[in-house]
Amino acid sequence: xxxxxxxxxxxxxxxxxxxxxxxxxxxxxxxxxxxxxxxxxxxxxxxxxxxxxxxxxxxxxxxxxxxxxxxxxxxxxxxxxxxxxxxxxxxxxxxxxxxxxxxxxxxxxxxxxxxxxxxxxxxxx
Amino acid sequence: xxxxxxxxxxxxxxxxxxxxxxxxxxxxxxxxxxxxxxxxxxxxxxxxxxxxxxxxxxxxxxxxxxxxxxxxxxxxxxxxxxxxxxxxxxxx
Numbered sequence: 001x002x003x004x005x006x007x008x009x010x011x012x013x014x015x016x017x018x019x020x021x022x023x024x025x026x027x028x029x030x031x032x033x034x035x036x037x038x039x040x041x042x043x044x045x046x047x048x049x050x051x052x053x054x055x056x057x058x059x060x061x062x063x064x065x066x067x068x069x070x071x072x073x074x075x076x077x078x079x080x081x082x083x084x085x086x087x088x089x090x091x092x093x094x095x096x097x098x099x100x101x102x103x104x105x106x107x108x109x110x111x112x113x114x115x116x117x118x119x120x121x122x123x124x125x
Numbered sequence: 126x127x128x129x130x131x132x133x134x135x136x137x138x139x140x141x142x143x144x145x146x147x148x149x150x151x152x153x154x155x156x157x158x159x160x161x162x163x164x165x166x167x168x169x170x171x172x173x174x175x176x177x178x179x180x181x182x183x184x185x186x187x188x189x190x191x192x193x194x195x196x197x198x199x200x201x202x203x204x205x206x207x208x209x210x211x212x213x214x215x216x217x
Contacts, residue, residue: 084190086198094205 002045004057005066012046015039019056024066033059134164134193144169157182161197176200 003009010018019030034041037055039048048056060066065073081089091098097110108114128135137160147156155175170189175182178200185191185199 080190084188084194084199086191086194087201088198090201 002048002053004053005060007067010045012044014041015043015045015048015056016041018045022060022066024064024070025060029064134166136160136163136166141166141168144172147172155182155184158196161195161200163196165191165194165196167192178202 004019005022008022010021016027016030016034019025019033020027025033033056037052037059039052039056078092082092083089088098095110095112096103097107101107103111140158140160140163143156143158147154153173155173157175157177159177161176161178165187169187170192172187174185174187174196176185176196176199177183179202183200185196191199
């Protein structure tokens with residue numbers, strides 16, 4: 001069990017895979033970290049020496065914005081748009097898609113589950 | 126895709142003149158503009174623009190955070206017609 005960047009405890013998977021359990025580190029960043037520290041891709045987390053774990057931890061602390069900090073940054077960006085009163089902010093406020101997608105149908109990820117309209121009769125044959 | 130940096134921000138030229146004259150006059154009156162496509166520049170900060178949305182000129186007080194956005198973003202062209210029941214669904 002290795003704790004990196006606060007709460008994350010990746011398992012006995014390959015280093016490149018388990019690093020991705022950290023919010024803010026995806027395939028590219030995980031690969032980059034391993035390359036920079038010279039850790040072979042086949043190495044698993046439980047085979048890492050304490051020194052290597054420490055190096056990874058330091059590197060993430062220094063060069064990457066992860067977890068709480070990143071979440072806060074994203075939330076701040078959205079909040080900025082909402083306070084500004086611009087179109088994108090309005091879409092965030094309403095919980096509708098922001099990037100110009102259609103809302104006539106679909107858009108269920110943003111709108112949530114469909115709610116039946118009260119009083120609307122179904123057509124029966 | 127983002128606009129090339131070497132072109133600089135896009136602004137309709139007459140806006141600069143309008144802003145200049147309104148600054149010079151000193152009175153804080155609404156500058157009516159149709160150019161929704163223009164970028165908000167730092168020199169517009171503090172002025173109030175009436176941005177046309179195809180129907181009315183909506184007053185937009187330019188603040189520092191707005192720099193880099195377009196005028197049109199602050200003047201919605203569509204009336205939002207939602208179902209009141211949707212409110213429950215959005216924020217549960």
